Amino acid sequence: PAACTESSQQPSYNSDTEVFEIGTAEQLIYLSENYSSLAPGGTGDWAQQDFVLTANIDLGECNFAPIGMEAGMGGDESFRGEFDGQGFTIDGLVSEGSGARGLFGVTSGATIKNLELRNVRISSENSRAGSVVGAAYFSTTIERIKASGVVSGAVYVGGIAGLLQSASTGRFLSSNIAVGPSGAQDAGGISGAVVFGASINNSYATGSVNGNDAGSLVGQAGDSTIENS
Numbered sequence: 001p002a003a004c005t006e007s008s009q010q011p012s013y014n015s016d017t018e019v020f021e022i023g024t025a026e027q028l029i030y031l032s033e034n035y036s037s038l039a040p041g042g043t044g045d046w047a048q049q050d051f052v053l054t055a056n057i058d059l060g061e062c063n064f065a066p067i068g069m070e071a072g073m074g075g076d077e078s079f080r081g082e083f084d085g086q087g088f089t090i091d092g093l094v095s096e097g098s099g100a101r102g103l104f105g106v107t108s109g110a111t112i113k114n115l116e117l118r119n120v121r122i123s124s125e126n127s128r129a130g131s132v133v134g135a136a137y138f139s140t141t142i143e144r145i146k147a148s149g150v151v152s153g154a155v156y157v158g159g160i161a162g163l164l165q166s167a168s169t170g171r172f173l174s175s176n177i178a179v180g181p182s183g184a185q186d187a188g189g190i191s192g193a194v195v196f197g198a199s200i201n202n203s204y205a206t207g208s209v210n211g212n213d214a215g216s217l218v219g220q221a222g223d224s225t226i227e228n229s
Contacts, residue, residue, distance in 0.1 A: 001094055004029045004062035011051060013040065019084075023054040028090070032065045036077045048080045053088040053115070061092045061121070066105030066134065078108040078137070085115025093131070093149075096123040100134025100162065101153070108138045112145070120149030120177070128162035129153035130191065131177055136161050136198075140168040148176040148207075155185045156192035158218070159205055164191040164198040173203035180210035186219035187211030190229075194218045199225040 007030040011020035020039075022028050035047040043049065047068055068079030083104075095101045101124040103117065104110070112132055120131045128134035131147040135156070147160060156162040159177030164170055170190060179187050186192040189205025205217055213219045217229060 001061055001063045001096065004032070004059070004064055006033065010040075017052075019050040019052050021054045022051055022057075025057050025059050028057055028059070029064070032067045035067050035079065047077060050082040050084075052084045053086050053090075056089045057091070059090065059092045059094070061094045063097070064093055064095045064103075066095055066101055067103065068107055069099065069105045076108060078106040079104050079110050080108050082111040083115075084113055087114055089116040089118055091118045093117055093120045093122070096121070098125045100124065100128040102130045102133045102162070104133040106135045106137065107133050107140045109140060110136075111141045111143075113141070113143045115145050117145070117147040117149070120147060120151070122149070122151045124153035124157075124162070127153065127155045128192070129156070130158045130161040131175070133161050135163040136165070136168040138166045138168070142168070142170045142173065144172045146174040150178045152180055153184060157184045157187040157211065158191035159189045159207055161191040164194045164200070165196045167197040169198065170200045171202050173200070175203075175205040175207060177205070177207040179207060182210045184211035185213060187214040188218035189216050191218050193220040194224040194226065195220065195222045197223055199227075200229055201225070201227045203229045
């Protein structure tokens with residue numbers, strides 16, 4: 001698919017709640033394109049702010065650039081804030097290409113919650129693909145998420161998260177995601193891998209899973225906790 005059209009519509013700051021509000025596809029696309037840029041008010045970059053959805057969003061299946069990526073020479077570019085969907089839906093999320101892929105690429109200590117992702121199509125040419133996040137690090141919390149669609153990749157492929165590690169938590173998750181393809185390494189209905197103190201609880205997956213080291217919930221689990229799921 002073609003890349004999403006470049007947007008100039010910034011998320012709107014609500015001074016009463018002290019969070020940024022996203023109510024249009026253009027505002028969400030702006031965040032994906034500018035997460036490493038400074039946000040208004042001198043409070044750091046966009047990737048460390050807190051956001052809420054205020055409406056359902058249809059992305060129209062343009063190729064969405066994930067929000068957040070690996071730390072580079074210039075510093076941490078992962079998403080480090082809170083994203084509260086407030087029960088709203090993002091429809092038509094498509095993100096295809098290299099590296100960590102999902103609504104978010106890489107998160108560190110972030111919180112993502114109260115969101116439905118519908119008709120997603122996520123594909124990483126190499127490693128870490130999930131509908132919500134490609135790779136969740138350092139006590140990231142993902143909770144109360146419902147997702148449907150297709151996620152594919154080479155390594156660490158999951159319905160919700162490609163990789164969940166470093167004390168990160170997934171809870172109250174519902175995944176109806178087809179995960180694969182057959183040659184994928186570490187593929188799971190919720191997460192491709194859950195390692196280094198990470199956990200999943202009170203969650204379920206109903207989608208098909210294909211791959212090597214593949215599981216209905218997780219593909220690989222090490223030093224982790226999976227319960228009530």
